[in-house]
Every structure is written in structure tokens, then in C-alpha cells.
Amino acid sequence: MPCRECGASHLVHDDVGSLVCTDCGTLADPNQAVLTSHNDGLITSSYLAPRTSKGWHLAQTKQDRDRKNTIAMNTFIGSVLSRLNNPGLSPRAEAIFTHAMVKGNYRWGRKAKLTAGAAIAIALREAHKSDSLRDIAFFLDDSPVSLARAFQSLVSLLDFSLASADPAVHLPTLHAHLQSVMHPETLSPSHLPGSLVSIFTPLSLQAAVRTATSLSHIISHHSPPLPLANLPTPPTACALLILGLEAEARAPLPHLKELARTLATRFALAPGVVSSRYKVLYDLTEEWIRHVPWLDQFEYKGKGRGAATRSKVPKRAIVAKGIKDVIQFHQQIWSTRMQSQHKVRLDLELDPDDVEEEDQGDDESMSTPTVASSPGKRRKIDKKGNAMQAAYRLLVDPLSSGALDAATFSNGVSLLTHLLTCSPDELSRVRGTPPTRLQLLAASRGGSTAEHIADEELFASGELEGLLRNEQEREALLPLFQLNWNEEISREEAATGHGKPIPTETKRGAKRVDVGALARLLGGHVDGDSNDDEGAVFPDPDDTDTYQWGWDDYTITEPTEPELVRDWRSGPLDDEDNDIFGEFDDTPGDRYEEEL
Structure with missing residues (x-):
């Protein structure tokens, strides 16, 4: 069948399943369809570039990761500002954060989180509000000290000139000014009366500054905002320091006008401004004391609560004693409120290389730097x-x-x-x-040898005698020593050191004696039957010469007649006596020693 277009012949094509012209490619039957089941092949081609050392997939590029992290960080900044009741400052904080990340070339991680917190604090400071570093650090799950350092670094990096709305920034200056006024040899004339100086001398001025700082934080974080927060901060700082001093003294301070005048001269203020600001803070603290549950309420004299009644205790004394309780009560309120809130979740996609460098940076920041070295090399310690x-x-x-x-x-x-x-x-x-x-x-003489220090100088006067026992103590301990030695020593022997010789060898010999044999050996006799003598036990002859038999006591004595002594020492005994010992050939003296 020729082609209708060119007249050429058709050829059957397997992929198309129809007749196709070999010259022009025209189908013989255009209406013919191919079933999808006939196409069993898989598409192996891809529109993505292969992953090599010179390229990445589109979903894994650094630009896409940065874009996702920026969106997550902006959402986090908006959530934190909403928790701080300032959601309108989110655009400004996001702009500061983006500018800081680009200019500082920071990496995503802990440094980026601290930079975001510092950007929030800067936005609050620009709006003449408290920077709330402690609250921001809670949401960042980091320490306020690290956030304060990041805040100072970001202010220096972006060249910001910020005026703090927190009166606590002036307290270190007032502390130094008060110390210089209290110093006796100061060049500036002192306006403090002697009674105030005597009160401030035993007090801890640093503790008073900490108390004033805590009061400043309560005022700055009060919700709704107090009108006092919109007033100039130097007079407020002077009034806060006066309240801190009264809290440490636990009593109202005398000569309040003179103290206000002394503190006002540091900022060139009028004393009346400081006094009026103190009155505002005094009334505010009195109101807070009424809400502390564990403090005693005011007791009034008279009936009713009108103008004619007055409290039994002066209000200034109650305020001075209750300031620290107010601070503790508000700290508990803040902790309860923060624990009830859930922390804002922040998920960032981090590069593994960035994570390793961040861990190394944290380790280096925790360790104390000792030697200045280049970033790439570690200098060897000499x-x-x-x-x-x-x-x-x-x-x-x-x-x-x-x-x-x-x-x-x-x-x-x-x-x-x-x-x-x-x-x-x-x-x-x-x-x-x-x-x-x-x-x-x-240390005083430059050496410890005998040339520098004599032996007599090693002990103070009477120190060596105090280490030795006196005569009374030795007399009291002498019976104890005698008891330990198991013998009694006379005073003469104890003084001269000559006592009874102590035996060093155990005496040997028999402890049981046959009385009949001993009597016949010595040439004497003992009344009674000789059979009753068997089994008699006598003490050691070396210890005593008396022994007991039954109810009678006997004493062993040597024979005094010369014949008996001579016969006993030289002559042999008869057979009857010899039978007592058995058949032995030794002399009677040897037999006697053997029996003993």
C-alpha cells in the first residue's frame, strides 16, 4: 500500500504498532491508538544534575538551607516578642538579625540563636522599653550572661547607640560615688552627716546595689507597664539606691534630704526630683507589701480606715523591712509564670561542618585563654x-x-x-x-638554717613548758603505768631506776611430787598410810616450802643429822628404796634432780 502523501511504500513499526511511511513518516491509520499496557519500559532519565563534587541537588543547596533557617528564625523571633507582649517589634528585630548574620558572617547554631535574642533586646531598647534579657534567655534556653555578651558584641558590630530604659544601669556609678563621698580623704566635699556615715560603714553597699537592681527589674517587667517606666532613669536610680540601703539597714534612714542631695549631685539633678521619685517608689512598695501573704498587715489605731486613723508602726519602717520579701514574692511569681509557658520550638538545619566548628568554639570559650594564637594553628606552650x-x-x-x-x-x-x-x-x-x-x-630573716634562727627562738616563751607534763600530772599517771607493767614499784626504785630483776627464762621442773618417795629419800617419814600419798599434788618447791594434805599443812625440810646427810649424798640406798625408782644405775643425787 503506497503512501498517500508521497507515494512511497509503508513499513510496519513495532513501537507505534502501525504502518509508517519510510520517506515522510506519515501513519497509514492516524486514528490508531496504543494501549498504555504496551509501554512497559521505565524512564531512566532525570531532570536533576548528577551529584558530583561540583554540584548539589536543588533541595540540598546551601542557599535553600539558609532560606529555611531564616524563615524558622523569623517565626521564632515573632513568637518570643508575642510572649513579651510586644509583637509589633518583630519586623525591626528580624531586620537587625538578618543584617547581623550577613555582616558578622555567623553560622547557624547556638551563635545564631544568641544573635536573634540580642536583636530582640536591641529592638526593645530602641522602643524605650526594658531589654528583658532574663526572659529572652529563658526562651532561648541559655544563660543570661551569654546573652548579655552577645548583646554587647552585636551593639559593637552594628555601631548602635542605645539609651537604656532600665534604671539599673546607673547603679554602679552611684555606688562608686557613694563610696568616694564616704571616704575620709576624698577631695570632694562630703554632704553626708556623721550619723549616715556610721550607718553605711558596717553595711554591704554591694548588697544594697543588688537589692536596688532587683527592684528595677520588677518595675521594668511589671504588667501593665507602670508610668514610672516612662520617666527619666537617673532620678529613679537614686531613689532605688536609697530603698536598697534601707532594706539592708532594716530601718528607715535619717537625714533623707541630705542623702538625696548627695546622690543627685552625681547627675546634676535637683534634690527635690530624687525625693519625689523616692515617694513614688515608697508608695508602690507599700502597695506590694499588702499582697505578700506571709507579711503582717498594717495595724491601725482608732476605728475605721479613714484619714483620722494611722498605723501603729511607721510606714517607712514597714517598707524597709518588707522590701526583700517583696522581691522574693515577685521572683516566685515570675518563676511560676515562666514554667507555665512552653518554650518556643526552633528547628534549624545545620551543616555537619558547622556543628563541629561550633562545638570546638564552645570548648575554647569555656577554657581560659592563656596564649594568643592564630585561628588555624595551636601555639606550642613553652x-x-x-x-x-x-x-x-x-x-x-x-x-x-x-x-x-x-x-x-x-x-x-x-x-x-x-x-x-x-x-x-x-x-x-x-x-x-x-x-x-x-x-x-x-620569711622575715631570709632563711631557716641555724645561722638565721637559733634553737631557743623556735618556741615562744613558755610554749615548750606547756607541752611537757608537770609534777602533778606525772604523779597522777604513775599508778596507771604500774598497772600496765603488772608490778608495784616503790618510790625509791622508781627514782633510782633499780628494781627487782625480771626473769628472762622460764623455770623448768616437775610440779607433782611423790611424798613417800621424797620422805624415804630424805630419811624421814610421814604419818599415815603410804597409800594415801598417791595422787597428792603440791605447789612448786621453788615458790614455797609448805604444802597441804587434807586438812593439815606440812613443811618440807632437809635432814639436819650429819650421818643422814652424808649417807644421802654419798652412800647408796638399800634395795627397798631403790625399788621405788625402779632399776637405775645413776646416783641418788641424779635421781633426786630427775624427780624434781
Whole structure:
């Protein structure tokens, strides 16, 4: 069948399933359809570039990851500002965060979270509101100290000039001014009466500053905002410091006008402004005291609660004693409110390389930097040089009170070098014990040998005698010593040291004696039957010469007649006596010693 277009012949095509012209490609039957089941092949081609060292898939590029993280961070910033009742500041905080990430070239991670918190604080500061660093740190799940450092770094990076709306920023200045006024040799004239100086001297001014700072935070975070928060901060700071001093003294301060005038001169303020601001804070604190459940309420004299009645205790005294309770009560309220809120969730896609660098940066920030080194290399610590410097310092000034600092000690200085170079006061402080008399004398005279310190100077007057026992103590302990030695020593023997000789060898010999044999041996006799003598037990002859038999006592004596003694020592015994010992060939003396 020829083609209708060109007249050429048709050819059957397997893929199409129809006749196709070999010249023009026209189908013989255009209406013919191919079933989908006939196409069993899989598409192996892809529109994505292969993943090689020079390219990434579109879903895994750095730009896409940054875009997702930016969206997540903007959502987080808006959620935090909504929790702080300032949702309208979200665009400004997001713009500050984006600008800081680009200019500082920060990586995504903990540094980015701290930068977002600092951006929120800057936006609040620009709106003349409290920066709320503690609240922001709670939502970031980080410490307020780290957030404050990030805030200062971001302000320096972006060259911001911010005026704080928190009166607490002026408290360190007032603290230094008050200390200079209290100092007796100050060049500036003092306007404080002597009674105030005597009250402030035993007080801790630093504790008063902390109390005033806590009151400032309560005022700044009060909801709804107080009108006091929109007023200039220097007079408020002066009034807060006065309340902090009264809280530490637990009593109202006298000469209030003179104290207000002294603090107002630091900021060139009128004393009346500070006094009026103190009156506002005083009334506000009195109102807060009424809501503290564990404090006693005001007791009034008279009937009713009108103008004619007044409290039994002065209100200033009640306020001075209740300021710290108010601070504690508001701290509990803040903790309960924060714990009831759920933390804002923030999910960031981090690069594995960024995570490793961030962990290394956290470890380096936690450790104390000792040697300035380049970012890419770690400088080798010269332990020998530090030891030589310590030795030079010891030779130049051995008794110097300046000890090695922590950085030098951590750089490889041995403990022995540190102990040799440190002062006796520091050594006693480290050990927790006061220096001895020898250490003090050695430090003052430059050595501890006999040439520098004599033996008599090692003990103070009467110190050595106090270590020895006196005569009464020795007399009291003498019976105890005699009891331990198991013998009684006379005073003469104890004084001269000559007593009874102590036997060093155990006496040997028999403890049982046959009385009949002994009587016949000695040539005597014992009344009674000889059979009754068997089994008699006698004490050791060396201890005593008396023995007991039945109800009678007997004494063993040697024969006094010369014939018996001569016969006993030289002559042999008869057969009857010899039968007692059996058949032996030894002499009677040997037999007697053997029996004994």
C-alpha cells in the first residue's frame, strides 16, 4: 500500500504498532491508538544534575538551607516578642538579625540563636522599653550572661547607640560615688552627716546595689507597664539606691534630704526630683507589701480606715523591712509564670561542618585563654621558658608577696615552683592553716638554717613548758603505768631506776611430787598410810616450802643429822628404796634432780 502523501511504500513499526511511511513518516491509520499496557519500559532519565563534587541537588543547596533557617528564625523571633507582649517589634528585630548574620558572617547554631535574642533586646531598647534579657534567655534556653555578651558584641558590630530604659544601669556609678563621698580623704566635699556615715560603714553597699537592681527589674517587667517606666532613669536610680540601703539597714534612714542631695549631685539633678521619685517608689512598695501573704498587715489605731486613723508602726519602717520579701514574692511569681509557658520550638538545619566548628568554639570559650594564637594553628606552650621566668622571679625577690597568676601556673609551672615563689600568707590561705613560727621567722630573716634562727627562738616563751607534763600530772599517771607493767614499784626504785630483776627464762621442773618417795629419800617419814600419798599434788618447791594434805599443812625440810646427810649424798640406798625408782644405775643425787 503506497503512501498517500508521497507515494512511497509503508513499513510496519513495532513501537507505534502501525504502518509508517519510510520517506515522510506519515501513519497509514492516524486514528490508531496504543494501549498504555504496551509501554512497559521505565524512564531512566532525570531532570536533576548528577551529584558530583561540583554540584548539589536543588533541595540540598546551601542557599535553600539558609532560606529555611531564616524563615524558622523569623517565626521564632515573632513568637518570643508575642510572649513579651510586644509583637509589633518583630519586623525591626528580624531586620537587625538578618543584617547581623550577613555582616558578622555567623553560622547557624547556638551563635545564631544568641544573635536573634540580642536583636530582640536591641529592638526593645530602641522602643524605650526594658531589654528583658532574663526572659529572652529563658526562651532561648541559655544563660543570661551569654546573652548579655552577645548583646554587647552585636551593639559593637552594628555601631548602635542605645539609651537604656532600665534604671539599673546607673547603679554602679552611684555606688562608686557613694563610696568616694564616704571616704575620709576624698577631695570632694562630703554632704553626708556623721550619723549616715556610721550607718553605711558596717553595711554591704554591694548588697544594697543588688537589692536596688532587683527592684528595677520588677518595675521594668511589671504588667501593665507602670508610668514610672516612662520617666527619666537617673532620678529613679537614686531613689532605688536609697530603698536598697534601707532594706539592708532594716530601718528607715535619717537625714533623707541630705542623702538625696548627695546622690543627685552625681547627675546634676535637683534634690527635690530624687525625693519625689523616692515617694513614688515608697508608695508602690507599700502597695506590694499588702499582697505578700506571709507579711503582717498594717495595724491601725482608732476605728475605721479613714484619714483620722494611722498605723501603729511607721510606714517607712514597714517598707524597709518588707522590701526583700517583696522581691522574693515577685521572683516566685515570675518563676511560676515562666514554667507555665512552653518554650518556643526552633528547628534549624545545620551543616555537619558547622556543628563541629561550633562545638570546638564552645570548648575554647569555656577554657581560659592563656596564649594568643592564630585561628588555624595551636601555639606550642613553652614550659621551659615559663619555668625559667619563675626561677628568675624567685632569685630577684624571694620574699615577694605577688604569687604566680592562674595563667602562668596553668602553662606548666610545677607545684614546687609555685610553693617556693608564693608568699606565706597565700600558702596558708591555700592550705587553710595559719603559718607556723618557723615559717614566719624564715620569711622575715631570709632563711631557716641555724645561722638565721637559733634553737631557743623556735618556741615562744613558755610554749615548750606547756607541752611537757608537770609534777602533778606525772604523779597522777604513775599508778596507771604500774598497772600496765603488772608490778608495784616503790618510790625509791622508781627514782633510782633499780628494781627487782625480771626473769628472762622460764623455770623448768616437775610440779607433782611423790611424798613417800621424797620422805624415804630424805630419811624421814610421814604419818599415815603410804597409800594415801598417791595422787597428792603440791605447789612448786621453788615458790614455797609448805604444802597441804587434807586438812593439815606440812613443811618440807632437809635432814639436819650429819650421818643422814652424808649417807644421802654419798652412800647408796638399800634395795627397798631403790625399788621405788625402779632399776637405775645413776646416783641418788641424779635421781633426786630427775624427780624434781
